[in-house]
Amino acid sequence: MRVTAMSVAALAMIACTPLPALAHPAHGDADAVRYAWVRGCGVQAKPCGDWILFRRHGSRTRLRDARVKPLSDKGKTLNDDLAPLSVSDDGRRVAYFRKGDGRLVVRELGGGVHVIADEVPARGYGMGDVRTMLSQDGTRLAVDYVGEYDRGGKPKRPTDIYDVATGTKLGSIPWDVTLSGFSPATATRSWPPGRASGPASTS
Structure with a gap:
């Protein structure tokens, strides 16, 4: 498998319950989110x-509007699992699946909510098959599907x-390339045509 190496900001990560989604806010930003937590x-x-x-x-x-337990591809609540949630490295934005309609959204600390236009997860996948990653400033969101092969045996x-x-x-980003993270310059630099914004090198 090819791996894309980037200038990596410290990333918010979710694994098991209870576990914090970490951020590294600037020292002067007292309102910024340090991490997110859910009880077990x-x-x-x-x-x-x-x-x-x-904070x-x-x-x-x-x-209160973020899903804690994910939905399967059939719409069933998976009580033993944890729905994905990620925090931008500056602690100003949080990405999660919304309870009411199941849409993937990014909430700003000031209260604004941005809804991802595409259907996420894609048809045939559940919320637990998805991992999200915000860029350092929360202006970009990566949506990755877990596993190297889908349920039909295809990439x-x-x-x-x-x-x-x-x-x-x-x-x-092609399925056989691993996204390691975002550069702080994500919003101002671009990859070759057909790629998303952000510097990258492949090894």
Whole structure:
């Protein structure tokens, strides 16, 4: 498999419950999100309650419209699993699946919400098959599908890159290339035609 190496910002990551989605806000930004957390309940520590955003100044904010338990490709709630959520490295934006309609959205700390225009996850995939990654400033969102092959045995879907402000897709990264992260200069530099914005090298 080819691997794309980028100038990597510290990334928000989700794995098991309970686990924080980490960010590294600037020292002067007291309102920025440091990490997001969800409780694990019972002996098996199944995810429960709301996502909680921990701010740099010490306060906590419940993200009440974010899904905690993902939906399968058939629309069934997976009670043992954790829905994807990611925080931009500057701690100003959070990407998650919305409870009401299941849409993938990016929320700004000021309250604005940007809806991704495409149907995510794609048909035949569940929310648990998706991993999201925000750029350092939260202006770009990567949507990756887990696994090297889809359920039909064909190469998996490419990683799609979206412009958060408009919700539209900028481009895609081939399925056999691994996105390592975004450069801080994502918004001002571009790859070759047909690729999403951001510098990259392949090895």
